[in-house]
Amino acid sequence: IARRLTMSLKRKGIEILTDCKVKGIKKNNQNLEVLVSTSEGEKKLETEKVLLAAGRVPELGNIDVQGLGIKLDRRAIKVDEKMRTNIPGIYAVGDVVGKIMLAHVASREGIVAVENISGKEVLMDYRAVPNCVFSMPEVASVGLTEEEARKENDNIKVSKFPFMANGKALGMGETEGMVKIIADGDTLELLGVHILGAHASDLIAEGTLALSIEATAEEIVNAIHAHPTLAETIAEAAEGITGKPIHLARA
Structure with missing residues (x-):
């Protein structure tokens, strides 16, 4: 699938570089110059815009995790299958729990949390996530x-x-x-x-x-x-x- 998509995008004139690292970005008149390190050496790319989409990390800056005594699993809030933290009455969903960071997964996690808060017993299942x-x-x-x-x-x-x-x-x-x-x-x-x-x-x-x-x-x-x-x-x-x-x- 990935190979076929790559071929399709290349036919549309899109250049795809993998296994490389961006070393720097600087202004060049009205454009931006991106310095990329590849297996074949360094390469300069000139473009109008740069989109950084390098992944997500749990954002806990506005949550007093230590003050509340909430346990962490690495950099994320640790929860069980009912989205409960170790503190009774405190639930967590979305990117802060560090599971699969997709909007539809966070939505389902929220539903599971609310169902359990309301007294029902519903477990979060990550086996079939599109x-x-x-x-x-x-x-x-x-x-x-x-x-x-x-x-x-x-x-x-x-x-x-x-x-x-x-x-x-x-x-x-x-x-x-x-x-x-x-x-x-x-x-x-x-x-x-x-x-x-x-x-x-x-x-x-x-x-x-x-x-x-x-x-x-x-x-x-x-x-x-x-x-x-x-x-x-x-x-x-x-x-x-x-x-x-x-x-x-x-x-």
Whole structure:
């Protein structure tokens, strides 16, 4: 998926540098000059704007953690599955707990915290968290990558289905992309779903639900998917796992 996205962005004229470090940024007339250290030596890049998106860290500056006696796990607030800290009545959610720093994860953590505050018993589950990259084309994933799955299980099945073979994608003129499904080789339970293509961030919801309820590829195949829709790409990829793809010739 990453390789295909890289190729797509390069075709659009975007230069991508990996395994490098920014050593400095300085003004050069109306532009900015960025000095980058790469494996091949230093390189100067001139640009109008620089966007720094180097990750997140828990921001505890406005919280009297020591005064309250709240325990930390490294630089984050330590919580249990109910989002409770070690201090009764104090809950924490979002980036300050240092888990998966995504808005939709923080939202779910907040719901779990409030449900428990109101007397219900709800546990936070991080096993099926969708990740989305809003590039063009989009990228979305949930669950294990193929490499991660192989480390945990020698017997897995992998299936890929291209957007090029989907009627809706053809009609939209959005044929770039694919769906990749990783499943257990014995039970066919889905272990990971990865999507590159139009509306990937919307399509990943089906994969997230499937992993949440431990669905199998057979169950995905047996669910009727509306036609013509991009969602059919997920069903077709699942058909590849069960050994009976319809709209893609088997190798």
